[in-house]
Each structure stands twice: as structure tokens, then as C-alpha cells.
Amino acid sequence: xxxxxxxxxxMYCPCVEDMVHVANVLYLTSYLVRDILWLRVLTIFAGLSLxxxxxxxxxxxxxxxxxxxxxxxxxxxxxxxxxxxxxxxxRLDGPEQxxxxxxxxxxxxxxxxxxxxxxxxxxxxxxxxxxxRDSVVHDIQVLKQGALEVRLGGEIIARNxxxxxxxxxxxxxxxRATADVVATEASQVLAWSQESLNKLFDKKPALxxxxxxxxGRDVVVKLRAHGKPVG
Numbered sequence: 001x002x003x004x005x006x007x008x009x010x011m012y013c014p015c016v017e018d019m020v021h022v023a024n025v026l027y028l029t030s031y032l033v034r035d036i037l038w039l040r041v042l043t044i045f046a047g048l049s050l051x052x053x054x055x056x057x058x059x060x061x062x063x064x065x066x067x068x069x070x071x072x073x074x075x076x077x078x079x080x081x082x083x084x085x086x087x088x089x090x091r092l093d094g095p096e097q098x099x100x101x102x103x104x105x106x107x108x109x110x111x112x113x114x115x116x117x118x119x120x121x122x123x124x125x126x127x128x129x130x131x132x133r134d135s136v137v138h139d140i141q142v143l144k145q146g147a148l149e150v151r152l153g154g155e156i157i158a159r160n161x162x163x164x165x166x167x168x169x170x171x172x173x174x175x176r177a178t179a180d181v182v183a184t185e186a187s188q189v190l191a192w193s194q195e196s197l198n199k200l201f202d203k204k205p206a207l208x209x210x211x212x213x214x215x216g217r218d219v220v221v222k223l224r225a226h227g228k229p230v231g
Contacts, residue, residue: 023049036206037083040076047073086110095121099144099190102163106214111207118196124187130166131181137170139191140215146187152179158222168215171197 026046030039047069054062054069087108096116104112122141124130130148131137142165150158157179160166166181171194201208 019049019053023047023053037080037087040080040083044073044076044080095144095188099142099163103142104214106210107207111204111210114200114204114207115192115211116190118200119190119192122189122191124183124189126183126185126187128183129180130183130189131177131179133178133180134176137167137177137194139193140165140167140171140197141189141191142166144188144190146189147184148187149182149184150179151182158225164222165215165218167194168218170194172212172215172219 023046026042026049030042030046033039033042050069051066054065087110096112100107100109100112104115107115121144124146130141133152143160143162145162148160148166149156150160160181166189167177169175170177197211201211
């Protein structure tokens with residue numbers, strides 16, 4: 001639906017009463033779209049379409065509804081500006097761009113930059129025990145380069161490749177680690193504390209939804225490949 005067409009329909013509609021129907025159709029459409037940006041755009045046009053009605057529906061102007069609609073439109077306008085800024089294409093640094101392309105492409109560049117800013121790049125020496133079985137996992141990590149082994153009772157049950165996560169099952173389930181994870185060579189990971197991620201996700205539910213989908217698929221790939229729970 002072209003915003004310019006909607007605007008012209010609002011401004012030149014010959015019947016003021018019909019604007020109420022236009023507004024309700026726009027509100028209904030906004031509830032049906034999945035993109036939050038379009039939801040906010042349609043909501044603004046719905047609010048605009050009600051203004052002629054509030055100005056002409058009786059012998060006096062309905063200032064209270066007008067004021068509330070203008071406030072709602074102002075809030076949505078600010079949020080639209082934020083969304084557009086987050087979605088603005090911008091080249092990431094070398095390792096960040098590769099990680100974004102391979103793992104986090106479902107996120108907007110702005111959402112990914114928020115994650116990188118919140119996280120910490122770590123260099124891990126070969127032989128380092130990253131996760132210990134039956135321990136509380138405080139961090140979630142994604143392997144950028146290197147190699148990790150998942151061990152259970154001395155047996156190697158899986159090998160993590162670049163782009164796979166460590167600690168995602170504990171993050172999703174809240175349970176302790178089910179296996180040891182050891183770096184078999186010098187590796188680099190991007191790590192986040194579970195506490196900081198949960199705080200961010202509380203503020204950004206859309207980002208939380210996308211990230212849980214990414215983590216869930218990582219778990220499914222591991223389970224299908226090995227048929228056993230991995231840490």
C-alpha cells in the first residue's frame with residue numbers, strides 16, 4: 001500500500017464521516033502486517049485520517065482526541081526514525097561482517113551492532129575448558145574461528161564449527177551444562193553474559209524473538225547431527 005496514495009485519500013476524502021471507516025481499515029491493516037515499521041506507518045496514517053472527523057464532527061472541535069492522536073503520532077514517528085536508523089545499511093568490520101553473514105543475517109545491521117557492542121571478543125588458548133559439565137553456564141558464546149570439542153565422560157560427542165554456539169541450550173532451558181566444552185586449538189569467540197542478553201531482550205522483544213530462533217536452529221542442527229544433548 002503506497003503511503004502517498006493513503007495520504008491523498010485522507011486529505012481529499014469528500015465525506016468526513018467516511019474518515020472513521022478509513023481509520024479503522026488502516027488500524028486493522030496495521031494489526032495484520034508483521035513488520036513493525038509498517039505497523040507504525042499505518043498507525044500514523046490512521047491517526048491522520050481521524051483528524052478531519054474530530055475537527056468537523058460537531059459544532060466544536062474535539063481537542064482532547066486531537067491532542068492524544070498527535071501524541072501517538074509523535075511517538076510513532078520517533079520509533080520509525082529509530083527503526084530506519086537500525087536498518088540503514090552500513091558496512092561492518094571484517095570479523096563482524098563475516099559473522100553477520102554466516103550466523104546473524106536474519107537480524108538488521110543495527111540489531112547486530114547492538115549485540116556486538118554488548119558482547120566481548122575473547123581469544124581462547126588450545127586446551128582451555130570453556131564449559132564444565134553440571135556447572136551453571138553464565139555466558140553464551142559463538143565461535144568465530146578455531147575448533148571446540150564437546151566431551152561427555154571422556155568421549156568426544158561433537159565438534160563445534162565456526163558459527164556454532166556454546167551454552168545456547170543452557171540459555172534456552174535454564175539448566176546446567178550437560179557436557180564439557182574444550183578448545184582444541186587457539187580460537188576466537190564472541191561472548192555475552194546471559195544476564196546482559198536477557199536485559200536487552202526484555203527491552204527488544206523483536207530482537208529476542210529472532211535470536212531465540214537462531215539459537216533454536218543451532219540446537220536442532222546439533223541434535224540431528226549427533227542424536228545426543230550437547231552443552
